[in-house]
Amino acid sequence: xxxxxxxxxxxxxxxGQNVTLSCxxxxxxxxxxxxxxxxxxxxxxxxxxxxVNDFQKGxxxxxxxxxxxxxxxxxxxxxxxxxxxxAFYLCASSRIQGSTGELFFGEGxxxxxx
Amino acid sequence: xxxVAQPEDQVNVAEGxxxxxxxxxxxxxxxxxxxxxxxxxxGLQFLLKYITGDNLVKGSYGFExxxxxxxxxxxxxxxxxxxxxxxxxxxxxxxxQAGTALIFGKGTTLSVSS
Numbered sequence: 001x002x003x004x005x006x007x008x009x010x011x012x013x014x015x016g017q018n019v020t021l022s023c024x025x026x027x028x029x030x031x032x033x034x035x036x037x038x039x040x041x042x043x044x045x046x047x048x049x050x051x052v053n054d055f056q057k058g059x060x061x062x063x064x065x066x067x068x069x070x071x072x073x074x075x076x077x078x079x080x081x082x083x084x085x086x087a088f089y090l091c092a093s094s095r096i097q098g099s100t101g102e103l104f105f106g107e108g109x110x111x112x113x114x
Numbered sequence: 115x116x117x118v119a120q121p122e123d124q125v126n127v128a129e130g131x132x133x134x135x136x137x138x139x140x141x142x143x144x145x146x147x148x149x150x151x152x153x154x155x156x157g158l159q160f161l162l163k164y165i166t167g168d169n170l171v172k173g174s175y176g177f178e179x180x181x182x183x184x185x186x187x188x189x190x191x192x193x194x195x196x197x198x199x200x201x202x203x204x205x206x207x208x209x210x211q212a213g214t215a216l217i218f219g220k221g222t223t224l225s226v227s228s
Binding site for chain 1: 146160
């Protein structure tokens with residue numbers, strides 16, 4: 001089935017460690033996005049990418065990094081510089097050409113810092 | 115700057131009664147408006163969108179939304195609520211450029227009692 005796969009579903013990290021969250025899509029979408037979700041704060045944009053080897057910072061990019069080496073993949077690294085990384089992370093994708101803008105979401109990754 | 119407001123953190127309705135979840139937006143140009151639903155520890159599921167045309171938009175699971183340009187609102191409605199509709203609902207907006215990220219409201223928790 002076509003869709004977006006995020007892994008791992010749950011991840012625990014010690015303070016000071018970098019972790020990488022995986023996001024893979026087989027929808028042939030051009031654009032991919034990472035959002036962070038905290039209770040009562042909705043979804044906040046971390047990074048997005050419209051094309052391979054290019055990406056833009058969102059509203060809360062500090063302490064995060066991304067890469068887009070393949071169209072299908074958009075991994076997110078949560079670095080030790082992120083002061084409060086415990087959150088639910090959501091990856092999404094969308095078409096660009098002919099798109100009306102809706103995003104398709106993965107099932108999310110919950111990161112907990114111990 | 116684009117923004118979305120969901121003025122209610124929680125909406126409580128009895129099963130069988132109509133429900134409304136409110137959303138107002140601010141965007142330059144013509145808005146692209148969306149509603150998503152999220153169940154606990156899951157990704158977001160697309161419900162419906164308004165791009166242009168009829169102000170009443172019908173979507174998944176019997177939901178509909180009414181676009182009101184003069185009031186800059188896009189309220190989600192359902193004539194008869196089900197207990198299974200209980201979830202977190204997000205309104206989102208995008209400007210005219212394809213491939214740009216959606217801006218999400220903070221979400222409204224809908225609780226339907228039997």
